[in-house]
Amino acid sequence: MAKNQYLKSPDLFPVTEQNRLISSFGFAVLWTSMAVVLAAFAIGGDAIQQIPLHLVILATLVGSVGIGVCMTLTGDIGIEHGLSFPVYMRAPFGTIGTHIPSIIRGFVASCWFGVNTFFGATGINAILFILYGIDQWFLCFLVFAALQLLNTAFGIKAIEKFANLAAPIIVIISGWMYLVLSDQAQAAGRNIWGWVENPATGTAVIGAFAITAMATMGFWGTLAADMPSISRFIKAPKHERNWFKRNKAQLIGSIVAMPIVHTCMVIVGAVSYIAVFISNPVDALVETSSNVVILGILMLMIALAQWSTNTSSNLIPAATIFSNVGGPRVPHWIGVMIAGLIGILVQPWNLFSIIVPALLIVGGILAAIVGILVVDYYIIRKRRVNVPDLYEEGGQYHYWKGLNLAGLFSWLIGGGVSLLIPSYSYLVGFAIGGLLYYISAKYWWFRKYRQEELEDPSDERFLGLTVGREWFIDEEEEEEIEQLAEEA
Template sequence: MESKGNYLKSPDLLPVTHAKRVISPFGFSVIWVGMAIVLAAFAIGGGGIVHLPLPYVILATLVGSVAIGIFMTLIGDIGVEHGISFPVYMRAPFGTIGTHFPSVMRAFTAACWFGINSYFGSTAINGILNLLFGFDNWILCFIIFVTLQLINTSLGIKSIERFADLAAPIIILISCWMYITLADNATAQGKDVWSWVESPVTGAAGFTAFMIVVMANMGFWATLAADMPSLSRFFKAPKNERNWFKRNKTQLLGSLVVMPITNTFMVAIGAICYMAVSTADPITALQSSANGIVLGVLLLMIVLAQWSTNTSANVIPAATVFSNVGGPKVPFWVGVIITGIIGTIVQPWSLFDILNSVLLIIGGILTAIVGILFADYYLIRKRRVNVDALYELEGQFKYFKGFNFAGLIAWAIGGGVANMFPTYSSLIGFFLGAAVYYVLAKYWWFVKYPQKEINNPSDELYLGITAGNDWEIDKKVYQEPEPNLESETLDPPVVQKQ
């Protein structure tokens, strides 16, 4: 008999039924535009243009974006098919307790992005104050801006959220203006934007530079590749549709068309930004390209855009994880403070300058998780999942005291080896993580801990909408569980955005 405190059955973690799936292909495309309009992507373009001309930077970005988009779509089928989120399915390859480890990694990454976005916002605030009063102390602006965002999130203040829907179009307009202005500036300096390179390389060195841009783009979106089921469970999809492509048409349009185009646009702006002002920092570029009231308005829009997206996309997901890891002694507001501390001590003002190198590391670690999910879902379970057991404290996914060591070992090996070869980190992480997990799970772990859907691969019992099933989990045993690190909202869609 399960305890009445079974946190695995928290209402926000239950499967989304077919009737509640409201996001259409067009709707997801709009969401992707909002997610992919990220100023931090400028760093990839700025790093790439050092050794490669703009056409190669664009090509590498498209290759990396489509590759990670394929990973997203493959893993997103978990949400489409079964209506379950990333942390819930992770109980299968990692165990009911082991699922916490990748969630903490995701939270740490969100805290780092919070720091980077806060850095942009603080330098914009500093620029505004410098225009108005001659004030110049961006560090003080950073401390104040971080504090205001944390207070905003801790107290649940909603007033600033009215700007959230404006964030993406604001940055699109700013980016278009920057492209035109900065391209003119570069041309005025005698630089052809389509052929200029700071330190051109060829041969093997050129291929390495190309692959670094590819891997940086994959690392940039690796978190969402793993976390896509948390969003895709809200996608409209036809019941009893066995064709994988027709079932996932919402994902295919958004992740393989809209995201690559939008992401490539942002990276290209970063490259041209570097050409014109020798840095990919968007605030520095604005300050060197505009002045007076125009500059003040542009900087203010940057501040509002960073604030509106940072709160919901980075602070809340990270704080929720940290709060739940600590249990009842760590309330949500403490999780918010922890997020702020991490976002500050990683020194985001320095992190932006080495972002490409950091993304190679992140890509290897997170795509190893994606590879494990792929192997578990497609190769071992063949898309059939004992969903009821995912919500049982003493069910088949408890494994050894809540841990699936096949998943943990595969993650350690996949992520570790990937970072020995950073030029190919995301690809190595995915394929090695998948291969190691497949061998360990199939020939060792699941021999010790039999899985019903593997031993009896019944479509009727273990497929979701492909077989016309909606998973209904018995909620009677649930009573205000203590916080757990897998909590997330069922209000579609809160997405972790960089």
């Protein structure tokens, strides 16, 4: 394959209007599905050990709304230009440099696939144990992982739609879980609104509050970076210059639907710990429920909910990244299999036991990427992008041997400093990464490597949806899309 075609993987081309099928309501429903991640129970179980439930809820809302704002900011890249995360990353990191932070994001998504699969597998194992006395959770884990990988790689839509039904059912059942566990806590003499295992005092309360908020931001940190890969499929009005109107669907999903559902998950985790001192929701349910039928249905919903979450939040974004790294020789389905293999090899059953500290570390590293993306897209380029050159090996984004050193150094320093202040890791990583990038890119790198959209900030040349433009990478792609449109 010619060198100049290396960046032109069909899976990474800009998404055009006719392929944007997600409505505002559909995105809110998608978020309801994605936010039903039972690992979020661990945040509640960890936080309630130091601060009371009302502060746990407030910290979770602060963190989830904050990360929702970050998601919406980066998501405009997909709305405006139809670009995915790994493609746009070529602007602040270079055509080769994009692979380094992208692989980190793909690795984290793959780990989440493993954690969610572990939860789903324990639900399946619980069903088998209830019905037949069979206890083979690891076999359930392998089979459940294989089914999800095949579904995602080959697009078995009927199964995916069925799995999506599980998410809203889980939200409803979570209300039932809350009531059951609250009653059990009350019977044990523990008021859920006042009980704390080891109450933090003085400034320690602020620290515990911040850790809960930062853990929540780290929890969704991968999607804050990778939101363009999803938002590029959202319907949005052409010729709309108002940012809020153009991103209405994103705002409803990321700042309303996600915080509500995620906070519900955290609340149930906290109440579960108050009631039985167990953060793992499956173990808590098995221990507290005597209704075999309800328990069996719930475990089935748990498995299906993790299935739908993994498909949209983890496997597809990770596969897109790995496909970008490998070029056209690594199609989407191989990217899916790579993500699945990583998710299995990291041993997610052990990873869950250290999930909150891991979230603080990962959150800071990813936050530096998000800060760089926001600064590059909004402050430096002012949303104008020379999209065709993103797909050219010798274009303006090749920089020095394919690397944008301003982006790479800013990310390494911002992510590194965030590790020194874990209680505020996301804020630190975002601020330092973004600030360093602004200074180094504006006053050093882009003076050395000129950018067309900065030299001639033309709306007509470099904006997308705002001026009614749809980006086509080559004539063959444009002719094919026009032919499909005529047939439709």
